Amino acid sequence: MSKVGIIGLGHVGSDIAYTLCTKGQVDELVLIDKNKEKVIAEYLELTDSMMMTEVKTTILLNEYRHLNDADIIVISVGSQSIDNEDRVSELNDNKQAVKEIIPQVVSSGFKGIFLVITNPCDVITTLVHRESGFPAYRVIGTGTSLDTNRMKRIVGEKLGVSGQSINGYVLGEHGESQFVAWSTVMVGTQKLLDVVSLSEDELEEMKEATRLGGWEIHQRKSWTSYGIASTTSRLIQSILKDEKKIYPLSIYQEKDNIHIGYPAVLGKRGIVKALSLDLTKKEDLLFRQSVEQVTQYLEQ
Numbered sequence: 065m066s067k068v069g070i071i072g073l074g075h076v077g078s079d080i081a082y083t084l085c086t087k088g089q090v091d092e093l094v095l096i097d098k099n100k101e102k103v104i105a106e107y108l109e110l111t112d113s114m115m116m117t118e119v120k121t122t123i124l125l126n127e128y129r130h131l132n133d134a135d136i137i138v139i140s141v142g143s144q145s146i147d148n149e150d151r152v153s154e155l156n157d158n159k160q161a162v163k164e165i166i167p168q169v170v171s172s173g174f175k176g177i178f179l180v181i182t183n184p185c186d187v188i189t190t191l192v193h194r195e196s197g198f199p200a201y202r203v204i205g206t207g208t209s210l211d212t213n214r215m216k217r218i219v220g221e222k223l224g225v226s227g228q229s230i231n232g233y234v235l236g237e238h239g240e241s242q243f244v245a246w247s248t249v250m251v252g253t254q255k256l257l258d259v260v261s262l263s264e265d266e267l268e269e270m271k272e273a274t275r276l277g278g279w280e281i282h283q284r285k286s287w288t289s290y291g292i293a294s295t296t297s298r299l300i301q302s303i304l305k306d307e308k309k310i311y312p313l314s315i316y317q318e319k320d321n322i323h324i325g326y327p328a329v330l331g332k333r334g335i336v337k338a339l340s341l342d343l344t345k346k347e348d349l350l351f352r353q354s355v356e357q358v359t360q361y362l363e364q
């Protein structure tokens with residue numbers, strides 16, 4: 065029996081709900097949003113769509129008490145104030161949302177895993193961790209997982225190889241200070257930097273295309289949701305099925321007392337362990353700068 069809650073049923077939350085229902089990934093889904101009409105609308109749409117699916121999901125609506133025995137809660141609330149390419153513009157509204165939501169979740173008796181999408185993702189994940197008092201391994205942000213998928217697509221397109229055969233990580237903040245750790249990027253089983261001769265300019269161009277990937281979509285349709293919905297669906301599967309796959313996620317860095325994007329093994333427990341990457345000096349420095357950036361936002 066698997067149960068997932070989604071708090072925040074806007075573009076992102078509703079696409080995740082649809083993905084989970086069409087794939088039959090969960091037995092029960094709890095949908096919560098402060099916009100009650102939206103929750104009813106999504107419930108009706110999802111139940112209509114399930115008339116044509118082989119798999120059935122039971123949907124429960126808008127009461128925090130239903131989260132009591134959930135395995136995972138996805139936090140995808142948003143402030144609809146994303147009017148520029150900086151995800152931090154949502155910070156104040158979403159900080160407030162965390163203060164409203166998390167005590168209600170904790171009071172429900174929830175003992176599962178928080179999966180945070182809400183931006184600025186690393187800051188909000190850190191705040192969910194602090195507000196909930198949960199152990200760090202049970203508070204996870206989607207972090208740079210989507211950025212990493214974008215990087216794989218972009219590198220794959222450049223090389224004429226499927227992005228699914230590219231491995232490696234975008235690290236740091238899911239935001240402006242993120243960077244591609246080129247030393248980790250592999251084409252099949254070979255290091256990208258060993259097999260292809262790429263200039264600094266070409267690497268910088270791909271890094272920028274990755275960083276601005278969400279904005280490219282956002283400025284054309286005002287939101288992004290499919291990429292994060294399929295990423296979240298994969299992460300949920302990794303937790304529910306205890307797959308122990310490795311993803312770059314917003315995870316707790318004890319040294320800095322914040323959550324930020326770094327690869328980790330994901331399973332039923334939540335974060336099983338973080339990897340220990342052998343980064344270059346330049347990458348280490350970029351990571352430190354990103355940590356400082358997130359810390360600064362937290363102090364605002």
Ligand SMILES: NC(=O)c1ccc[n+]([C@@H]2O[C@H](COP(=O)([O-])OP(=O)(O)OC[C@H]3O[C@@H](n4cnc5c(N)ncnc54)[C@H](O)[C@@H]3O)[C@@H](O)[C@H]2O)c1
Pocket residue numbers: 071072073074075076077096097098099102140141142143144146151154158160161162164165180181182183184185206207210238287288289292
């Ligand atoms: N981490 C990522 O990779 C990634 C990718 C895409 C979007 N996002 C972020 O996901 C969030 C959601 O995006 P969206 O496009 O779905 O936004 P949206 O504005 O369409 O939806 C947000 C929903 O949250 C609800 N909400 C707000 N405060 C709430 C509260 N206190 N309690 C319950 N519900 C509340 C709103 O009513 C609304 O339905 C944003 O912060 C966005 O920046 C993150």
